[in-house]
Amino acid sequence: QLQVRESGPGLVKPSQTLSVTCTVSGASIDSPGNYWTWIRQSPGKGLEWIGNIYYSGLTYSSPSLQSRLIISLDTSKNQFSLQLNSVTAADTAVYYCTRTRGADGLDVWGQGTMVTVFS
């Protein structure tokens, strides 16, 4: 059974880089048809799409974040990651990693990892 699990730093200082990793188990991260996605939810706010990375490594990111964002695959560790540069308090959120297969929808979610930008 496919499972994903986020791991993050907990606290990040303003202007630094936020890095969160998602470990995938139960499937190969480079199996065709899988899209790996980052979603976040800031306190008191709604869900926000961050970006996708496809099994091939192709990425798409939110226009509001793409200038600060890198999403990558590590097939040797069966993980995918996000790096968000120059963070501010507005980047404080629970970060979720998810999976969709084709057009089936985001059907597998991690429990989320809370990242607080705090000086």
Place this chain on the structure above:
Amino acid sequence: SHELTQPPSVSVSPGQTARITCSGDALSRQYAYWFQKKAGQAPVLMISKDIERPSGIPERFSGTTSGTTVTLTISGVQAEDEADYYCHSADTGGTYWVFGGGTRLTVL
């Protein structure tokens, strides 16, 4: 940019029917998905591709579509259905994804 518009809140009594709408220009071309989000829990996919109910989702949850509006219907609402509900879709090109602002369902 592609936006999805949901009502901020919907309230119903137990046993009644709740309807939550989501509007967006691209919905006539792109599938919509519905998620249930409870505090402290990960979102759960309730409806896929406008109208499909994933395995394990109760039959009282259904989705419909008409033009640029999709609707999540919960028939015979139960107390456990109280949650935030989000619609999700993509822009017309399918490249950029977006969530609606969310609807708080209150069971009176």
